[in-house]
Amino acid sequence: xxxxxxxxxxxxxxxxxxxxxxxxxxxxxxxxxxxxxxxxxxxxxxxxxxxxxxxxxxxxxxxxxxxxxxxxxxxxxxxxxxxxxxxxxxxxxxxxxxxxxxxxxxxxxxxxxxxxxxxxxxxxxxxxxxxxxxxxxxxxxxxxxxxxxxxxxxxxxxxxxxxxxxxxxxxxxxxxxxxxxxxxxxxxxxxxxxxxxxxxxxxxxxxxxxxxxxxxxxxxxxxxxxxxxxxxxxxxxxxxxxxxxxxxxxxxxxxxxxxxxxxxxxxxxxxxxxxxxxxxxxxxxxxxxxxxxxxxxxxxxxxxxxxxxxxxxxxxxxxxxxxxxxxxxxxxxxxxxxxxxxxxxxxxxxxxxxxxx
Amino acid sequence: xxxxxxxxxxxxxxxxxxxxxxxxxxxxxxxxxxxxxxxxxxxxxxxxxxxxxxxxxxxxxxxxxxxxxxxxxxxxxxxxxxxxxxxxxxxxxxxxxxxxxxxxxxxxxxxxxxxxxxxxxxxxxxxxxxxxxxxxxxxxxxxxxxxxxxxxxxxxxxxxxxxxxxxxxxxxxxxxxxxxxxxxxxxxxxxxxxxxxxxxxxxxxxxxxxxxxxxxxxxxxxxxxxxxxxxxxxxxxxxxxxxxxxxxxxxxxxxxxxxxxxxxxxxxxxxxxxxxxxxxxxxxxxxxxxxxxxxxxxxxxxxxxxxxxxxxxxxxxxxxxxxxxxxxxxxxxxxxxxxxxxxxxxxxxxxxxxxxxxxxxxxxxxxxxxxxxxxxxxxxxxxxxxxxxxxxxxxxxxxxxxxxxxxxxxxxxxxxxxxxxxxxxxxxxxxxxxxxxxxxxxxxxxxxxxxxxxxxxxxxxxxxxxxxxxxxxxxxxxxxxxxxxxxxxxxxxxxxxxxxxxxxxxxxxxxxxxxxxxxxxxxxxxxxxxxxxxxxxxxxxxxxxxxxxxxxxxxxxxxxxx
Numbered sequence: 062x063x064x065x066x067x068x069x070x071x072x073x074x075x076x077x078x079x080x081x082x083x084x085x086x087x088x089x090x091x092x093x094x095x096x097x098x099x100x101x102x103x104x105x106x107x108x109x110x111x112x113x114x115x116x117x118x119x120x121x122x123x124x125x126x127x128x129x130x131x132x133x134x135x136x137x138x139x140x141x142x143x144x145x146x147x148x149x150x151x152x153x154x155x156x157x158x159x160x161x162x163x164x165x166x167x168x169x170x171x172x173x174x175x176x177x178x179x180x181x182x183x184x185x186x187x188x189x190x191x192x193x194x195x196x197x198x199x200x201x202x203x204x205x206x207x208x209x210x211x212x213x214x215x216x217x218x219x220x221x222x223x224x225x226x227x228x229x230x231x232x233x234x235x236x237x238x239x240x241x242x243x244x245x246x247x248x249x250x251x252x253x254x255x256x257x258x259x260x261x262x263x264x265x266x267x268x269x270x271x272x273x274x275x276x277x278x279x280x281x282x283x284x285x286x287x288x289x290x291x292x293x294x295x296x297x298x299x300x301x302x303x304x305x306x307x308x309x310x311x312x313x314x315x316x317x318x319x320x321x322x323x324x325x326x327x328x329x330x331x332x333x334x335x336x337x338x339x340x341x342x343x344x345x346x347x348x349x350x351x352x353x354x355x356x357x358x359x360x361x362x363x364x365x366x367x368x369x370x371x372x373x374x375x376x377x378x379x380x381x382x383x384x385x386x387x388x389x390x391x392x393x394x395x396x397x398x399x400x401x402x403x404x405x406x407x408x409x410x411x412x413x414x415x416x417x418x
Numbered sequence: 419x420x421x422x423x424x425x426x427x428x429x430x431x432x433x434x435x436x437x438x439x440x441x442x443x444x445x446x447x448x449x450x451x452x453x454x455x456x457x458x459x460x461x462x463x464x465x466x467x468x469x470x471x472x473x474x475x476x477x478x479x480x481x482x483x484x485x486x487x488x489x490x491x492x493x494x495x496x497x498x499x500x501x502x503x504x505x506x507x508x509x510x511x512x513x514x515x516x517x518x519x520x521x522x523x524x525x526x527x528x529x530x531x532x533x534x535x536x537x538x539x540x541x542x543x544x545x546x547x548x549x550x551x552x553x554x555x556x557x558x559x560x561x562x563x564x565x566x567x568x569x570x571x572x573x574x575x576x577x578x579x580x581x582x583x584x585x586x587x588x589x590x591x592x593x594x595x596x597x598x599x600x601x602x603x604x605x606x607x608x609x610x611x612x613x614x615x616x617x618x619x620x621x622x623x624x625x626x627x628x629x630x631x632x633x634x635x636x637x638x639x640x641x642x643x644x645x646x647x648x649x650x651x652x653x654x655x656x657x658x659x660x661x662x663x664x665x666x667x668x669x670x671x672x673x674x675x676x677x678x679x680x681x682x683x684x685x686x687x688x689x690x691x692x693x694x695x696x697x698x699x700x701x702x703x704x705x706x707x708x709x710x711x712x713x714x715x716x717x718x719x720x721x722x723x724x725x726x727x728x729x730x731x732x733x734x735x736x737x738x739x740x741x742x743x744x745x746x747x748x749x750x751x752x753x754x755x756x757x758x759x760x761x762x763x764x765x766x767x768x769x770x771x772x773x774x775x776x777x778x779x780x781x782x783x784x785x786x787x788x789x790x791x792x793x794x795x796x797x798x799x800x801x802x803x804x805x806x807x808x809x810x811x812x813x814x815x816x817x818x819x820x821x822x823x824x825x826x827x828x829x830x831x832x833x834x835x836x837x838x839x840x841x842x843x844x845x846x847x848x849x850x851x852x853x854x855x856x857x858x859x860x861x862x863x864x865x866x867x868x869x870x871x872x873x874x875x876x877x878x879x880x881x882x883x884x885x886x887x888x889x890x891x892x893x894x895x896x897x898x899x900x901x902x903x904x905x906x907x908x909x910x911x912x913x914x915x916x917x918x919x920x921x922x923x924x925x926x927x928x929x930x931x932x933x934x935x936x937x938x939x940x941x942x943x944x945x946x947x948x949x950x951x952x953x954x955x956x957x958x959x960x961x962x963x964x965x966x967x968x969x970x971x972x973x974x975x976x977x978x979x980x
Contacts (some may be wrong), residue, residue, distance in 0.1 A: 260799060263797070263803075264797060266763065278805075
């Protein structure tokens with residue numbers, strides 16, 4: 062062996078391994094624009110949620126300060142940039158605090174449905190049998206339910222329709238969980254069924270590995286490829302359901318938490334009388350939050366697929382010729398132990414051009 | 419003779435995530451009317467890219483340089499494919515140049531009849547009545563050797579066999595009478611006996627239709643059988659171009675020599691097998707066999723109410739300690755099923771199969787698991803037989819961890835390094851991920867994993883058929899050395915008689931689930947008794963144009979005798 066062939070393969074740098082950072086570096090053109098726009102919106106949303114008490118000029122349930130009450134339906138001014146609502150709240154503060162409520166719903170919905178859906182999907186996909194068939198039927202039935210109807214039922218069950226912060230969050234999150242478990246279940250199940258037939262799983266079986274070892278070590282980590290996309294879609298859906306709940310009147314009380322949907326509901330009569338600010342800003346917040354999440358999800362999906370990923374065009378016939386698997390001469394003559402420089406030193410990265418299958 | 423296509427200084431680059439990659443570099447080739455030019459090379463040598471450029475079929479990530487001048491059948495019109503618009507490209511495809519794809523079952527649309535698909539090509543190029551198109555489709559199907567073309571024209575692709583499907587694909591390419599056909603590995607997906615028929619058809623296409631053919635292949639036997647002239651490609655360049663007799667008789671370039679030397683010939687292994695047989699101690703044959711099958715039957719269950727598929731039907735075979743049994747057969751002959759049954763991956767449904775003393779018919783997984791440490795398995799595709807998320811060292815350590823010989827992958831590292839050295843991989847490769855290794859390196863790592871526990875029996879299911887020919891030679895050589903060193907018994911499954919012959923002590927030939935012939939390499943390959951074995955042997959093209967012409971004649975006589 063030559064000394065050069067013994068140097069270990071270069072480790073991929075951290076910035077190339079982190080999913081979103083890696084995608085960002087990889088993207089070009091319109092796809093990059095979409096991803097950057099989505100990331101900016103998403104960052105804005107998260108910053109608002111985390112630092113709401115610092116960013117917002119007033120509390121979400123505050124109707125006045127030392128100088129007296131704010132007054133109702135005041136147009137945007139220096140004190141109240143986005144104006145005030147019919148209830149006398151500051152619109153800007155409620156829009157910022159609304160992000161906090163929205164992100165709670167997203168976390169509850171995603172975490173619960175992820176764990177349950179993935180676990181059931183792995184089990185059903187790997188072991189099959191009657192339990193698998195039963196789960197597929199049940200989840201198909203649940204999938205047919207409108208999520209808003211479920212959310213209303215849940216909100217009545219959880220808090221009798223009188224929503225507190227957690228009542229509202231759990232109602233919206235819970236209905237999303239119920240509706241989205243089937244999605245995670247189906248995706249993970251389909252991937253598991255596919256991976257189960259891959260030779261590397263069979264080879265683990267031939268080696269005598271136990272089922273739990275195969276499922277967790279070999280199947281699970283390979284089945285999670287599509288999860289980021291579903292998580293983003295799922296998050297957007299969660300925000301929309303919370304907003305819809307608020308809009309139809311099952312929202313969170315204004316004293317308990319800020320809820321964009323509730324504010325939109327209360328702004329309905331304002332629109333006809335020319336008061337535009339009470340409806341515009343919460344509405345915009347919903348649109349931008351959902352849009353940001355969707356853009357990130359959509360770009361990640363495109364970038365993960367080499368066929369959809371756009372690349373910079375290369376100059377005329379540029380680049381190095383890729384190494385093929387053979388070195389001219391001496392292929393057989395190299396003999397036992399003497400294959401220094403035969404196949405060493407070259408490596409095929411995941412996009413190397415091995416044409417033959 | 420005039421040229422049909424003239425490639426001048428062609429260069430093609432692709433933009434990939436790793437930057438620009440040049441696939442073809444300054445290639446100049448020309449094909450004359452009625453000539454078969456074979457482009458030979460291993461994966462990544464740029465042969466497919468060169469051929470696709472002739473049809474303007476490159477993906478959007480490619481940039482090209484140079485010229486590909488294509489003339490029509492009559493030689494009245496010349497056009498440079500590279501500078502043509504998409505509209506003009508559509509015109510020349512089919513009329514001036516057509517393509518035959520590798521996999522006939524995916525090249526045909528399953529929801530239309532083959533007649534419809536042939537007529538589709540006719541309708542795309544000019545006005546033609548339905549009746550006339552149908553008549554033409556029937557005519558062309560008859561000419562490529564489909565029996566009863568009037569009836570078959572209304573059949574769907576799934577009603578044809580693999581070889582017949584490839585005939586239909588060739589008919590589709592011929593129907594507009596192009597001057598040139600580009601055939602990309604036209605026989606790679608087919609069995610040897612079917613391959614011989616398709617090669618005959620392509621030869622007829624050249625002689626009767628006067629069509630020039632660009633044949634892309636990695637199989638030197640196919641080249642010797644069909645080509646008039648050969649261009650050898652290596653790393654995007656043409657390293658040698660010569661007519662077929664000159665190339666095989668006196669190769670000039672080092673790479674061509676290496677490529678030819680790596681092709682396994684039938685008959686190379688018989689001497690070695692005889693030597694090994696002579697060395698065996700007396701009483702060896704009386705030892706308890708590692709594997710013993712008596713009337714083995716494996717039936718795959720059918721769908722509701724349908725009868726199951728009998729993959730293996732009454733097979734008797736024996737593998738004694740330290741012996742390599744080569745199992746040969748075409749696709750669907752049941753050879754892989756037998757290998758999987760011995761490894762406990764497929765249920766035995768009838769007869770008896772004893773593996774390491776345990777009866778496999780009706781065995782429970784829990785009882786068989788301890789035995790698994792004494793069996794190794796090497797899979798066909800090295801790319802997919804490793805978990806892509808684990809490093810090579812972790813993959814090779816798996817058997818050690820599972821059977822409690824090591825606590826985790828890190829503590830098994832010393833043994834893993836020894837194993838990697840045994841298969842002649844540098845230790846540092848243990849830290850790489852499977853996709854960072856080439857096909858041959860991966861298959862060597864796969865051997866290391868199979869040998870980790872020092873098995874008494876190694877099942878190798880087509881371990882080299884996904885590899886290039888020179889890499890295959892290395893892996894086979896290594897397999898032979900390891901077998902000598904470790905002394906395991908082995909079931910070596912392959913569709914390639916020449917490969918099996920290199921390694922096996924005895925060869926068993928399977929045909930449609932039945933064992934038709936069994937014996938030493940010298941018996942089975944030297945004087946086969948069974949007509950199927952005879953045909954299989956005669957169908958195998960040898961990489962020597964002169965000898966191949968004789969064999970072709972021999973095969974024709976065999977077919978006529980049937």
